[in-house]
Amino acid sequence: MATARKATYTASDIQVLEGLEPVRKRPAMYIGGTDQSGYHHLLWEIVDNSVDEVINSYATQVDVTLHKDGKTVTVADDGRGIPVDVMAKYKKPALEVILTTLHSGGKFEQGNYLHSGGLHGVGSSVVNALSSKLLVEVRRDGKRHQQTYARGNPTSALKVVGPVRGRGTTLTFTPDAEIFGEKLRFDAELIRERLETKSYLHRGMVVRFRDETVSPAAEATFLHEGGIAEYLPKLIAERGKALVPSSGGQFCLARENGVRLELAMCWTESTDEHVLSFVNGIPTPNGGTHEAGLRSGMVKAVRNYIDTHSLTPKGVSLTAEDIREGMVALLSTYVLEPQFQGQTKGRLNNPEMVATVDSAVRPALEKWLNDNQSVAEAIVGRIVLAARAREASRAASLAVSRKGVSHHLNLPGKLADCSSTDPRESELFIVEGDSAGGTAKQGRDRRTQAILPLRGKVLNAEQASLDKVSSNKELQDIVSALGCGIGPTLDMAKLRYGRVFLLMDADSDGHHIATLLLTFFYRHLRPLIVAGVVHLSQPPLYRIDVGKETYWALDEADRDRILKEKVKGNAKPSIMRFKGLGEMEASELKATTLDPKHRGSIRVSIANELETDRVINDLLGRDVSARFKFIMERAGEVAGEELDV
Ligand code: 0RA
Numbered sequence: 001m002a003t004a005r006k007a008t009y010t011a012s013d014i015q016v017l018e019g020l021e022p023v024r025k026r027p028a029m030y031i032g033g034t035d036q037s038g039y040h041h042l043l044w045e046i047v048d049n050s051v052d053e054v055i056n057s058y059a060t061q062v063d064v065t066l067h068k069d070g071k072t073v074t075v076a077d078d079g080r081g082i083p084v085d086v087m088a089k090y091k092k093p094a095l096e097v098i099l100t101t102l103h104s105g106g107k108f109e110q111g112n113y114l115h116s117g118g119l120h121g122v123g124s125s126v127v128n129a130l131s132s133k134l135l136v137e138v139r140r141d142g143k144r145h146q147q148t149y150a151r152g153n154p155t156s157a158l159k160v161v162g163p164v165r166g167r168g169t170t171l172t173f174t175p176d177a178e179i180f181g182e183k184l185r186f187d188a189e190l191i192r193e194r195l196e197t198k199s200y201l202h203r204g205m206v207v208r209f210r211d212e213t214v215s216p217a218a219e220a221t222f223l224h225e226g227g228i229a230e231y232l233p234k235l236i237a238e239r240g241k242a243l244v245p246s247s248g249g250q251f252c253l254a255r256e257n258g259v260r261l262e263l264a265m266c267w268t269e270s271t272d273e274h275v276l277s278f279v280n281g282i283p284t285p286n287g288g289t290h291e292a293g294l295r296s297g298m299v300k301a302v303r304n305y306i307d308t309h310s311l312t313p314k315g316v317s318l319t320a321e322d323i324r325e326g327m328v329a330l331l332s333t334y335v336l337e338p339q340f341q342g343q344t345k346g347r348l349n350n351p352e353m354v355a356t357v358d359s360a361v362r363p364a365l366e367k368w369l370n371d372n373q374s375v376a377e378a379i380v381g382r383i384v385l386a387a388r389a390r391e392a393s394r395a396a397s398l399a400v401s402r403k404g405v406s407h408h409l410n411l412p413g414k415l416a417d418c419s420s421t422d423p424r425e426s427e428l429f430i431v432e433g434d435s436a437g438g439t440a441k442q443g444r445d446r447r448t449q450a451i452l453p454l455r456g457k458v459l460n461a462e463q464a465s466l467d468k469v470s471s472n473k474e475l476q477d478i479v480s481a482l483g484c485g486i487g488p489t490l491d492m493a494k495l496r497y498g499r500v501f502l503l504m505d506a507d508s509d510g511h512h513i514a515t516l517l518l519t520f521f522y523r524h525l526r527p528l529i530v531a532g533v534v535h536l537s538q539p540p541l542y543r544i545d546v547g548k549e550t551y552w553a554l555d556e557a558d559r560d561r562i563l564k565e566k567v568k569g570n571a572k573p574s575i576m577r578f579k580g581l582g583e584m585e586a587s588e589l590k591a592t593t594l595d596p597k598h599r600g601s602i603r604v605s606i607a608n609e610l611e612t613d614r615v616i617n618d619l620l621g622r623d624v625s626a627r628f629k630f631i632m633e634r635a636g637e638v639a640g641e642e643l644d645v
Contacts, residue, residue, distance in 0.1 A: 020102060020129035020152040027179055030126045039175050039184045042130060044194065044282075045123035046075045046171050051198060051281060053079025054205045059168070061206040064195060068212045069174075070185035072133075076170040081140035084158060093158045095138060095145070099128045100152060124171070128152050130180075131173040139164045151176060188213060196222045201281045201332050203227035228264040228330040235276065236268060236328055261360050263294065265329035267382050273324045277331040279338050279348050288341070288348030290333045293357025299323045300358070301365035306380055313384045316391055325386040333357065392523045393487035412477035416441045418450040421496075428481060428497040429537070429594070430454060432504040432513055436581030440503065443590035450497065452481050458516045475520055486524050492531060500528065501601060503537040503593065505580045506554070518604065529604055538600035539584070539593045543576045552592050554600065 027034050031041040043064075053059035059079035066073055083094040090097050102125055128134050129152035138145040144164040148156045175184070188211040199207045199222035211218040224230045277284045277291050284290070299320045306312055333353070341347040369376040411417060414437075420426050428450045431437045437453025444451055459472040479486050484495040502517050504510030514536060521534055528534050540552035542559045546566050553559035559575070567573050578584055584592075593599050 023126050023129040034180050039180050042127045042175055043073055045127050050075055050077035053077050063208045065210045066186050066188055070213045072174045074172040078168040081138040081167045082169050084138055084145050099125055130176055132176040134173040137170040139168045200224045200228055200231035228262055232264045232330055260334040262332040267326045267379055268328055270326050273327045275329045280334050284348050286347035289350055289353035290348050290357050293354040294331050294361055297358035297361030301362045304366055305369045311380050316387045318387050322387040323383050412480050414453055415481050416451040419447050423498045426497045427499040429501045429503050432510055439586050439589050442586035443594050460516055492527055500533050501535045501537045506539055506541045529606055532603055534604040535601045537593050545574045546571055
């Protein structure tokens, strides 16, 4: 840390000053309001003073107690103790000056104190002014000093009440009901959270919280040697997001010029970005210049890594948003003279912080990516995925809005719709070919099952230009029938069917079409897959009659198993192989594929988005049969229930 700290502090270092009436007249000016948040602000101010002693290595521990009444709190530290020597100019102890005058405090900004909140020195007198009762105890020079206050005024002189070991300051106060009303109480859960967060921000600091509003009193000790790197996994778990495998990293940077910075970050599979930032240990929920610096430095570092390792994807350009998608970061910065916007310090305004953080983050992150190449690869994969998804949905939504398709009114002509309009019971079967479509229409339950026959092959959504995809007739028909739209404007609430089945021949052409359709759903209608709407029908390839019994086999292996198990003695089974769905009777199709009670199907799900994306890219561009093989292998593994694409 570049800041020089003065070894001693004298009464002459206190700068002053103003009485406390303005605070009681306009409390909101000082604590943001007299609501629940302002009430707790009093406590944060006092806690931050003690935390400052820890940050500056004068104290090791902060103890907070919430007393039984829920309105009185005690904050104790083992720091230097607030000075008690009499100030010549005021003829009062420094402690009393600090607690009774506004803007008093050490000349912190002149560099003898690295402080947390930016309002300190102001803090304790503001708290005193707004408390109906305040008791301060200072342990210094082997003596225990005490003084009491009410609404900012001393109610006793500063007294030595006895000998003491060690040093430190303890403040006990009750927010004034005249200011805050009778109803407000401290919220133990809020305090616990705030204290725990502090303990992550200042590694090694011991924070204890004792809640006496419950019996027996609840005690918690917070100590996180790992600092914010330990906080990151907790944050992600709280938000319930899956981590991009091993994309976590931590960068701790020390900077000259009084700027200290710590950063822990990783990427999740969620599409939103989440940055939690702090200035001098105080949360900045509205971000500010330090966050802007993080974003720009991070994007530059990742871009540079992609460029130098020739990882630039073909056919898609990466935007800053793609790079930031799914990012979770904890940024803790220290600023000597922080300028905050608003009374509650929600946003950092120091303009120099953009460049400061940017130039700290960029080289550190780049080095880290180079040192952790496999992690870097996962991160880049994640980013390319974001870019592809963005381009796909943009093109798709453009095409749809250009055509002005009204999904409800513009149902495709060849759709044999069901009579029910309740998506919970309605199903759509997308069927390969007109002849199979005809069979399916005969075998379906007209009330709940709709049939959409597809002619020939659909377009390869992976290879074709995005524009072509959305103007492809077969794909457009699917979108119109579904009714939910596509891309960013997709609205699951408008989806007309609760289940969608892809019903293709059990041959290689059928496999190919299923693959292309899955690609289309994956790229353009992904929420349907995520919601578990999309299924692959499993029509049988063989019908086996043994005596009066009929068995259906999905493939050769299935056929052989049935023959072995079911054909006893010299019974003569009759085996029939369907060349396509069109060869089946409507009743057969119904019994094996359409009827919910007997049909076989696989629900399509995305087990691993990154992996899926890679597979689709690798395989579908060139070798579609390999891609299908992949699907079928996986289908076998999951025994006809779930298919992970
Ligand atoms: C001003 C000067 C010194 C210490 C403190 C304030 C101080 C304030 C608080 C508030 C809570 N706990 C605190 N502990 C210390 C420096 C005194 C010296 O140089 O000895």
